[in-house]
Every structure is written in structure tokens, then in C-alpha cells.
Amino acid sequence: MFTATLIAPPGALDTTLVEALRNAWGGGEAVWLSAREAAEFSLPDSPGNRWQVWAELQAQGVDLVVQPSAGRRKAMLLADMDSTMIREECIDELAEVAGVGAHVRAITARAMNGELDFEGALIERVALLRGLPETVIAEVLAARITPMPGGAALVATMRAHGAYAALVSGGFTAFTQAIAARLGFDEHRANTLLSEGGRLTGTVAQPILGREAKVRALEDITARRGIAEADVIAVGDGANDLGMLGRAGTGVALHAKPSVAAQCDIRINHGDLTALLYLQGYRRDEFAV
Numbered sequence: 001m002f003t004a005t006l007i008a009p010p011g012a013l014d015t016t017l018v019e020a021l022r023n024a025w026g027g028g029e030a031v032w033l034s035a036r037e038a039a040e041f042s043l044p045d046s047p048g049n050r051w052q053v054w055a056e057l058q059a060q061g062v063d064l065v066v067q068p069s070a071g072r073r074k075a076m077l078l079a080d081m082d083s084t085m086i087r088e089e090c091i092d093e094l095a096e097v098a099g100v101g102a103h104v105r106a107i108t109a110r111a112m113n114g115e116l117d118f119e120g121a122l123i124e125r126v127a128l129l130r131g132l133p134e135t136v137i138a139e140v141l142a143a144r145i146t147p148m149p150g151g152a153a154l155v156a157t158m159r160a161h162g163a164y165a166a167l168v169s170g171g172f173t174a175f176t177q178a179i180a181a182r183l184g185f186d187e188h189r190a191n192t193l194l195s196e197g198g199r200l201t202g203t204v205a206q207p208i209l210g211r212e213a214k215v216r217a218l219e220d221i222t223a224r225r226g227i228a229e230a231d232v233i234a235v236g237d238g239a240n241d242l243g244m245l246g247r248a249g250t251g252v253a254l255h256a257k258p259s260v261a262a263q264c265d266i267r268i269n270h271g272d273l274t275a276l277l278y279l280q281g282y283r284r285d286e287f288a289v
Contacts, residue, residue, distance in 0.1 A: 130202025
């Protein structure tokens, strides 16, 4: 059995659209997880015209996911941070303060799209931060970093139902520590910016946490907790997330770069992070916050 889930921004999901698709695919009765926002219905098989319908719905601002019904509710959340759990890329915001914002943003975009080697691109960008006072990190966190909508509800709801939440980032521990605490993650992993005399040295501690390190985090944490990789829902947006998205039981490309989304079976472009709860069958009235 399969489950088809339709998700749109609040108030934007049309009842007639859901019923029309359910009828066309011969699905079971539609279940509304959130009025005019998220609905699902069962299917005996994955439809052959799934991606054609997906493209048509994307043009209407609606996300469509078809996945096996069994095992949808997961025991662990593994999440990227930059442009996933927060709206921004932390290194870009530091670069703005350093006066090299446009240059660094261009490198970041290419790296996240898979056009540049992640490690080399990170070293190049961090070098441009040399001399910044460490106090800038707290200033950027307070003034320039905003949580992605739905993130607090995602983490709180999964943890309330016994799941474990880990934040893994190719960014920096100075940010993941704060964001993990703010959103309620159980643990976090990231790179460490080095400093001396209260100023950034323009270097990062080795080894650099990138694509393979995120996969290792998936392996390590599932082994430690005695769960299977199939019990994990992972979410990210960049090329360095593809490894963990491919290995997790459910890998979600959230507002991802086109070249990244093209390699993922589950893509959320219109919903927010609560979409990951709807994909697991949670109803809005089950959300912890």
C-alpha cells in the first residue's frame, strides 16, 4: 500500500482538487490532516503518472508525495541547519558583516548546488572572515538569523512521540549550539571556527564536516540508539545533504536547489517544515506546539 499526501500553504489546498485526484487514482477516502492545508489518501500502487501530476500541482502551489504506507512515522529526525532549520546561510551573514557578502554568497550558492567541492569552498569562504571579532557571531545570531517556519513544531512533536532529533550542519558549532537549544534538538554536529585573541583566524578545525560526515552521523546515531536507518526522516536543501537524504528511510528535499531536488524522491517546495509531520501522518491537532 501507498499513501499520497498533498500539502499547501495554510488555506490554499482546495477540497475539490484533493477529491479529483483521489477519484482519478482510485484512492481510499481522503483524510484531512489540517483543513485546507494537508490531506492524504491510500493507494494500492504508486501511480504511473505520478510525476506528471506532481508537475501540474507544483504550478498550483501544491506539493505531492507518494510513499509506502508502512513505517511512515519515524523514530529520528536528522536535519541540516542552513536554509533548512533556519532561513539563512550563517557564513553568508558573517560575510555581510565582513564586507564580502556578495562574493561569499555567490560561492555558497555554487557549493550548495553541487558545482564546487564543498570542503574547498568552505575553506575559501572562511578565509575571508579573518580578523572578525568573535562577538560578531552573537550579533549575527541575534539580528540576522531566523528559524524556518514549522521547525519548532516539527522537533517538539517528534520528540513528544519518542523520536530523537539531531542537527547536522556543514556550518559552524557556534550557530548549531544556539539553534539546537532554541529548537529543542537532542544533539548537534558542525564545523568549528578557529579564533585567537578574540578574533577569527580565517580557518576551520579539521576534519571538515561535509557530505560524508553527515552520512557518518546517520550511521553513528542510529547505531547508538539501536534503530535502523529506515527509521530516520532526514531533511536538507544542498548538495552536501544528498548522502544522508539517500540513506535515510525518508529523505526530504526542502525548498532545495533544483539540481538537488532532481535527485530526491520527496520534494517540499511550498509547505514549511510541518510538511515533514504531515508526511508521517501527524494531524495538526497532534502538534506539540
